[in-house]
Amino acid sequence: MVAVFVLAGLAAVALLGGVHWYVWRRLVRDVSAPHSLWRRVGTVLAVALPLVSVANMVAARAGAPFAVERVLAWPGYMWLALLLYLVLALLAGEVVRLAVRRVAAARRRGPLPAGDQGTVRLPDRKDSAGTAGGTGNAGSAGSEESRRVFLARSLAVGAGAASVATVGAGAYSVLNGPTLKRLTLPLPKLGRAAHGYRIAVVSDIHLGPTLGRAHTRRIVNTINGTQPDLVAIVGDLVDGSVADLGPAAEPLRHLRSRHGSFFVTGNHEYIGDAGEWIDHLRELGVHPLENARRELPGFDLAGVNDLAGEDEGQGPDFRKALGDRDPARAAVLLAHQPVQIHEAVDWNVGLQLSGHTHGGQMWPMNLLAGLANPTVAGLERYGDTQLYVTRGAGAWGPPVRVGAESDITLVKLESPAV
Structure with missing residues (x-):
């Protein structure tokens, strides 16, 4: 097992080194x-930036002081985001470079005159002596080199500008706070008294070294502005300990709704001490649903632990959460990962609310997210069960979103009895 981890680590280092060599070659x-x-500045940056990114990832896993994590997180994560789009832009530039070369080669060959087909032209004595022909070739070579450098610089500037603009816009999208989405869903078996019931769904807030108290305050203000009946926090609230991030979570105390705020764990809670956070959330007035259920007017609200809790004996238990409920009542399930939809179908849940995917967070990562999740974002139906996946309100790793805007969703339930 140790050998596998060593080989994986060496492969990751080799890949990172190769990518940075390619970027250095094209941009420097x-x-x-x-x-x-x-050349000197670019070479230094090509060495220093990956070292900062690696140091950031090592510090987060080695239990470094939170102050050190905060210092390394911004440059480390932002460089990784910029690197992704630099590589994509440079690869697109390779296509342009190849097309330009082919056009230039075709122009140099030129079309043969109609009467000269099959005729071979011998070089002039001047050319063979290296006088006039030699001078012409030298001038042509110099012109060719100038065109090559001009093309390389144009592609480098274009790739740099495109990647910086993309990452800058993606960071602004996160730091400006999530957008509010509204969704109306008919829910079979929903009681007449619950018609029009509004649930504010938020997931993947990811409080950590880059997103802190101000981020939480923006989310709380957005939710309170909708005046919901209930708030559902569907996992991955934090990336750290209560000691480091307790102050960042403090604004959750000010969430306001008619029936309270509820929370289920995500996989990131189990990276640290999930039990510590559950206790702290209770102090903030947020109610954890640990494989548990609450009966509300017109429907049952249930929640299951995340799959990551299985390693600690705290995994999801659908029987405990749903086993003894009245099947004539509608059920809304909070479950962090969309893959839990299959158990929800087996337990006749009407609606599952999930997060986890971030909608891919940064294109083209949504393609990878689609391989691991039945639904990446939005609403889909599985049998008689509806699954809604929010893109989440924060970001993991780089505080950047591209093609997957962060959101808080206000879900309005409709009763068939009305």
Whole structure:
């Protein structure tokens, strides 16, 4: 097992090194003279930035002081986001580079005159002596080199500008706070008294070294502005301990709704001490649903622990949460991961509310998220059970979202009896 981890680590280092060499080659070596200022600065950055990113990831896993994590997190994570889009832009530039080369080669060959088909032209004596022909070739080579450098610089500037603009807009999207989405759902078996019931659904807040108290306050203000009947926090609230992130979670105390705020664990809660956070949330007035159920007017609200809790003997228990309920009543289930929908179908749940995927967070990661989750974002039906997956209100790793805007969703339930 140790050998597997060592090999995986070496492969990751080799991949990271190869990617940075490619970026250095295209953004530094190909566009600058050997002893220019940009060659020296770019080379230093090509070494320093990956070291900061690796140090950031090591610090987070080695239990470094939270102050150290905060110092390393912003440059470390932002560089990884920028690296992703630099590589994508440079790869697109390779297509342009290949097309330009083919066009230039076709122009150099040129079409043969109609009467010269099959005729071979011998070089002039001037050419063979290396006088006039030699001078022309030298000029052509210099012109070709100038065109090559111009193309390399143009592609480098374009890739840099595109990636910086993409990451900048993605960071602004996260730091500006989640957008509010509204969704109306008919829910079979929902009692007449619960018609129009509004649930504010938020997930994946990811309080940590980059997202803190101000982020929580924006989320609380958005939720309170909807005047919901109930608040559902569907996992991955934190990336750290209560000692480090307790102050960041403090604004949750000010959540306001008619029937209270409820919470189920996500996989990230089990990276640290999930029990510690559950106790702290109770102090903040948030009610954890640990494989438990609450009877509300017109429907049952149930919650199950995340799958990551299985390693600690705290995994999801659908029987405990749903086993003895009245099947004539509607059931709304809070479950962090969308893959738990299959058990929800077996237990005749009417609606499952989930998060976990971030909608992919940064394109094209949504393609990978689609391989691991039945639904990446939005509403889908599985048998008689509806699954709604929110994109989440925060971000994991780089505080950047591209093509997957963060959200809080206000779900309005409709009764068939009305």
